[in-house]
Amino acid sequence: MNEEIIKENDFIFLILDERRRWLTQAISGKTFHTHLGLIDFDDVIGKPFGTSVFSKPYDEQGYKFYVLKPYPSDFVRYMGRKTQIIYPKDAGLILMYSNIRPGSRIVEAGCGSGALTCILGTYVSPNGHVYSYDVREKSLKQATKNIQSAKLDDIVSISYGDIINDDISHENIDVVVLDMPTPWAAIKKVNKYLKLSGSVVSFSPTIEQAKKSTFSLQENGFLEINTFELLLRKMQIKKNATRPETRMVGHSGYITFGRKFLDKKNPYRGRIPEEPEYVSFEGMPLRGNKDEN
Template identity: 45%
Template sequence: MTEKIEIEVKNENDSIIAEGDDVILYLDHRRTYLVKAKAGRDFHTHRGYIKLGDLIGKNFGDKIESSTGTSFIILKPSLRDFALKFPRLTQIMYPKDIGLILAYTGIGPGWRVVEGGVGSGVLTAFLANSVRPSGRVYGYEVNERFLQNARKNLERVGLMDYVELKLRDIGQGIVERDVDLVVLDLATPWLFIENVWEALKPSGYFVSFSPTINQVEKTVEALRQGSFIDIEAIECILRNFKVKMGETRPETIMVGHTGYLVFARRISKDISSYAAKAEEKIREE
């Protein structure tokens, strides 16, 4: 049985590591390891092994030494740490793109969200964490293996209580109505715009994630024809910096293109022709 991880702080002794707690062993920014404090077990690295039982009783923020004397810093895992280390059967959406979805839509507690294309459950986890405790995420996925893997990942981080996973093609229709947000991570999001409109509440948000610009063009055109407004296409390029006084420069490795995000808002069909003309006028200016 998969163990749940309590992400939120529960009491004043939460900084003390107990048997079975999940821990990040931090060597440097590129080398971090998610392990479980467990007596009688060792974790092997290229810098020697660490007795996982020795983590018990230590505080997050302390250090622990490997068998070769290398120091690792002990950190409390964040949802980002867990999500990036989820077992995956698919490509995932990365935090840089997920962050834009959360910020642009303003998703919060109590929201009802439909996700088309659950994959490994990374985006699902962030959505569920945002809508809890009173909201819900409805995840549609056509691949049963992907769905079961996502379920295990969500159970591990204690978020499955806020998610309803469905083995269903979103092209067959979205069951839910008056939802706040629909997110599609699918190959052909433009084919489902009418289904999305039917599911969203007035002024609700649509978001799609697509790897190619051709997909973006087709999706945006479908939105323009489908009673949506405030349509925006975005690409997020993330560049880290190596900071040293007088010698600061970009890192040699950067996270470049991962995909394009398209955002839009649902409007009434009664005013869609007016809205379309207004948007077209703005594009021509």
């Protein structure tokens, strides 16, 4: 078997039960304190991810803790935060609908606590890059700390930058990700950074923001403009009581996407009298009365 061995300084996901679980770093000679005893990292280092360990002192405590490899969703839920961070469900949609993959080059604003930045960095590795900007010193500090902990320093650059007003020069960018209060105000500028066929993605808590972003994408000539809201229900599975769990996240945000393209005048249909052409809410060409659309 080809198990992955836990090395010194690796992050581990320690699980006691459904509610008690921690993301921590395995440091030789140190212990992790819980109300049910101490986890000695020397018991963990050198063992495979997926092992279990017992709390010390073994004869008084001796509780079993499971040790898993943390996934991006664990980093997001358990990492330090100074701002509202993105939910894993929304991050998943962003990755799939904007084709973020190894090698992608991404511009992001704002980085906030760096939760989404860590996910983007993980998915563009090993040869892509994330250029992430924010205007708040607190966010920049927290995001830098989280990026360093996730060992993504080579893949992610965190810098001060106002994506709306500063001239941050980039070209050949695959995806621009905007998680900030006024994404629509940045669309004209970030359009210049994007490759043809590349995407702008914006995440906004309110529908008013999603509408403004949609109209701005339309005005700037984007195609395939779509907004989604994703609801995720966890199931309670029991022998005779299987149903959705009582509590769920009712709302996190709306995610709006748009694709950059090169518009050309059609030389073949030019002789046909021009009908007025309008664009639908999704950015597709429509003919007829603008007021009907």
